[in-house]
Amino acid sequence: MTIKKAAVIGSGVMGSGIAAHIANAGIPVYLLDIVPQAVKDNGGDRSVVAKTAIDKMLKTDPAPFMHKKAASLVTPGNIEDDLEKLADVDWIVEAVLENPKVKHDLYQKLEAVRKDGSIVSSNTSTIPLSILLEGHTERFASDFCITHFFNPPRYMRLLEVVKGPKTRQDAFDTVSAFCDRVLGKGVVECKDTPGFIANRIGTYFMAVAVNEAIDGGLTVEEADAITGRPMGIPKTGTFGLIDLVGLDLMPLISKSLLSTLPADDDYRRIHRDNALANKMIAEGYTGRKGKGGFYRQTKQADGRRVKEAIDLKTGAYRASEKATLASASAKNLKALVETADAGGAYAWRVLSQALSYAADLVPQIAEQITAVDEAMRLGYNWKSGPFELIDQLGTGWFAEKLAAEGKAIPHMVKVAAGRPFYKVEGSKLLFLGTDGEYAEVKRPDGVLLLTDIKRGSKPVAKNGSASLWDIGDGVLCLEFTSKMNALDQDIMGMIRKAMGIIGDGKSGAYKALVIHNEAQNFSVGANLGLALFAINIGLWPQIEATIAEGQNTYKALKYAPFPTVAAPSGMALGGGCEILLHSSAVQAHAETYSGLVEVGVGVLPGWGGCKEMVIRHLANKRRPGGPMPALSAAFEAISTAKVAKSAFEARDMLILRPTDGITFNKDRLLADAKAKALELAANYTPPQEPEIRLPGPTAAAAFSMAVDGFAQQGKATPHDVVVSKAIGFVLSGGNTDITQVMTEDDLLTLEREGFLALTKTNGTINRIEHMLETGKPLRN
CATH class of the missing domain: 1.10.1040.50 (N-(1-d-carboxylethyl)-l-norvaline Dehydrogenase; domain 2)
Known part of the structure; x- marks a missing residue:
């Protein structure tokens, strides 16, 4: 059995949040609640409770929906008029008041309308399953279990599941697998005891x-x-x-x-x-x-x-x-x-x-x-x-x-x-059982953890900030190990080393590269401490060389003769985001927060971020009408340090392509990325370098006027104006015009020059220092 449609009864904080997360995964879901007495007495929308819950979620921060479009998959209703709609639902989640009588009355109504084999689960955290089943039929008991989500359901990974003595194993396995693979939960089986675990x-x-x-x-x-x-x-x-x-x-x-x-x-x-x-x-x-x-x-x-x-x-x-x-x-x-x-x-x-x-x-x-x-x-x-x-x-x-x-x-x-x-x-992690004997910690099928690989092997290569691991089947994995996975010259060196080891991807032992780590964040960007040190002692040639090294490394990654798959989770910001933009493909954890945020420290994306966003927005067929609408979208995203708050929002921002994958369960991310790398490696050819035509000074002037307007309205600080105009100059192509063909290297040169010029301003130095001291951007 597979779950293709669901329903949640009860639109409180937990119920509505569960419905939203089911919709996040692309599954249609009904959200039903009571008809208020005031509506019964005076008329009005009988589904107002559920509708209000959906409207509230669309305004909530942090957002229950990974993308506002997911809300369209949630159909509001009420339990007096719409229960018969549940006849074609595969899984019904009960999330009503923690009152046994209220739940029992609801179960009687559900039993009259649900189809054979549909699964019913309670989100209870306090009432034992044995009490929930009192007085109910064998049919109901065989399809019933507890699925205890934690609040907020989108963000908290734990799902405690409890089955009763009469629960069908197939039903229990189906809902557990769905919550694991589709909803991305860490499913833990508990016994029917107070408070569970x-x-x-x-x-x-x-x-x-x-x-x-x-x-x-x-x-x-x-x-x-x-x-x-x-x-x-x-x-x-x-x-x-x-x-x-x-x-x-x-x-x-x-x-x-x-x-x-x-x-x-x-x-x-x-x-x-x-x-x-x-x-x-x-x-x-x-x-x-x-x-x-x-x-x-x-x-x-x-x-x-x-x-x-x-x-x-x-x-x-x-x-x-x-x-x-x-x-x-x-x-x-x-x-x-x-x-x-x-x-x-x-x-x-x-x-x-x-x-x-x-x-x-x-x-x-x-x-x-x-x-x-x-x-x-x-x-x-x-x-x-x-x-x-x-x-x-x-x-x-x-x-x-x-x-x-x-x-x-x-x-x-x-x-x-x-x-x-x-x-x-050896390479096995063992745990002590209740019988006093050790047994191996087993991972579910489809779970591949770098932690397990590292336990049983030595790195193919290693330096102070990165390691290369053989994850099997001819795939190498590049892991960042620096503090907060900040990018530095050691990481750039390891990227180049990986490319040398893989070679052409056909004649050697390896054929693909995955970039992944199991830290809280994929990468928060470049090492600001090293940058500030170089700025303070005026090492301008070294700073320019560092920018050029990053640009060349990332461009080589993009045009490598073998596939490179980035597998981010958590924050992928600045230089971390630029890695995603230069990889052959991305397999992102659904909770990936990505963006080019360099303006926060007074610089512009200097490792190809500007260049890649120009290329992607110009190629975006959803935004016709010449280059300016495309460039304006790129300018807005970069100059406002816009961050995608999910992998789905990253698709809207063109950080992810429509063909890039999204994994809901973080423990399955590496396996999915490896599978994508092997799929690409079967018949891989690197991309062709595009021809780029940009408007030049006319576009730069338009961006400049827009920034001045924001400043006059108090929406941009003095240094925002300086940084934004530098970004606009790069995105417009500098001193070019629409008849001239530019190369990626032309745009990289503009990036490098703009980045270097900004590092020589007091406003940028102050922003970097403030970020290092407080962890927050300076609005100067």
């Missing part, structure tokens, strides 16, 4: 972290400095995370867990009714969505915005202060808990309880430790799961320290008996 452990962790911060006399800043990056948990830390998800949500989660947890569960011991949190909620301090939370922003009389934090003892706000705990700078987890300060003691008190709790829940909540670690990485963005964290401390050390403090040794730590939960043998 991620919320069960995550809620416990946050409660302990709050309790121990209060008991230990730590400030919210100190607690967050410890429970954030030092533990490999998002930098928000605990109090910052609670502000993000909403203080008012925490009592609801606690109430739900307490209503279903076993009587001896340790969450009952650590749960407290927090008077300060209750007072904050009552006064509207529910976090970022309210007036503030544990942190808030206040506007001063002089217009400045000041960050404040709440005093956990008095409940009064004060100016936020940076934590100065030495433990916050610990090099590793063990060093953190052994640091002799308040932060180190706090870290141990939190981890000793939270990790013990998690280690006592297997096999109760999941069959294997791998499911628990995966759920916490994907659902709470932990860098390492609980069992991986215990390994960082050492299972033997962890057990001994617990015993020395008179604390119980958790079940799975006893099973480990001093052995690690994970170990490597």
Whole structure:
């Protein structure tokens, strides 16, 4: 069975978000909700609830839709008039109120209209499957499961799935595979237990972290400095995370867990009714969505915005202060808990309880430790799961320290008996099973991870910023390894080395190149620190040589005799975006954010970005009417540092071609890119260099007038004008006219000259310095 059409019942934040993400994947979906009583009494649009939810999503940032066109795949309706439309739907997702009676009544109605074999799932996070199925038919039970999405559904990768004893394996496999391959989710099978995996452990962790911060006399800043990056948990830390998800949500989660947890569960011991949190909620301090939370922003009389934090003892706000705990700078987890300060003691008190709790829940909540670690990485963005964290401390050390403090040794730590939960043998990653034996960590079919390849092999070539890996079948993979994958001369050198190793792609061992890495971001652009250093000491010949080297390397990549496939995820900005523009093809993760953002640091795209955007926009048959409309579109994108907020938006911006691929599941990206490279290699010929005809000074004058107009309206700063006019001069072709044929090298020369001239201005130097110091663009 395949899922070709879906429906979501309930258009709240979660339901509408699930519908939007199904539409993102190109699947038509109905979104149904109730008919409001006011509409019944007074008339009006009976589907207004669902329609309002769609309209709201189109205005929401971050956007639930990857492209506004996806909204057309969501058909609004209501459960009184439109249920019969579900007769041709393959998958129905229930996302209504967390009330068993409401759900049961809906299931009875669904059972009367749905077709044989259609799958029904609940997005519940609190009600056990056994309760959801009470009183329902065998037919319904066989097609029913739980699919617990995390909010927001587009961006959070975790999907917890639960099947019942009567659930058809085919139905469960179908929905799991769909959510994995089509929706891009990390699917984790859980048991039918309260809170499943991620919320069960995550809620416990946050409660302990709050309790121990209060008991230990730590400030919210100190607690967050410890429970954030030092533990490999998002930098928000605990109090910052609670502000993000909403203080008012925490009592609801606690109430739900307490209503279903076993009587001896340790969450009952650590749960407290927090008077300060209750007072904050009552006064509207529910976090970022309210007036503030544990942190808030206040506007001063002089217009400045000041960050404040709440005093956990008095409940009064004060100016936020940076934590100065030495433990916050610990090099590793063990060093953190052994640091002799308040932060180190706090870290141990939190981890000793939270990790013990998690280690006592297997096999109760999941069959294997791998499911628990995966759920916490994907659902709470932990860098390492609980069992991986215990390994960082050492299972033997962890057990001994617990015993020395008179604390119980958790079940799975006893099973480990001093052995690690994970170990490597040869090229295989093994995990410790509940039976005390090791087994190999298996990847789903179609998943290829560079991490696994690196574990079992040595690089074909390596330098300080990049490595080349053999990923099989004659394909090389170029991996960036510099800080934030910033591009430098070592990366340029490795691109050229890869081209030398592959040769003509026919007579040697290799026939294609994939450019990919598993970092958070593909590349944020060129190394600004090196650029600023060269500027400050006036190394103009070296700067020009560096620009020329990048241009020549990227052009060689474009015209290589073998296919090159870029496989980006996360940010691909500036020079990272220019790699996409010069590759034979792109296989992009759906959540790729790409753009030529060089104006933010006062320069123009200098490694062929201007040149490639000119070529692509001129060739774009969707924008007829001579060169000016095409050039204007390129000018707008580059001069405003426009960034595509999905791979689909990158297609609109011509960063991706219609033939470039999009992968929803990040774990499948490398395999898809490799398959595309092999497909191209079967009969590959490099592209022909185009003839370029540009208007020259007339176009440059038009761009200049437009920029001056924006400046007069206050929409462009003085240095924006300088940079934008330089971009306009390059895009117009400089001193040419429409009768002359230009080459790519002609445009590259204009790029290089424009880039170099801008680096000699104070405005650009100030922008680069400000970006390096603050991470934000300077509006000078």
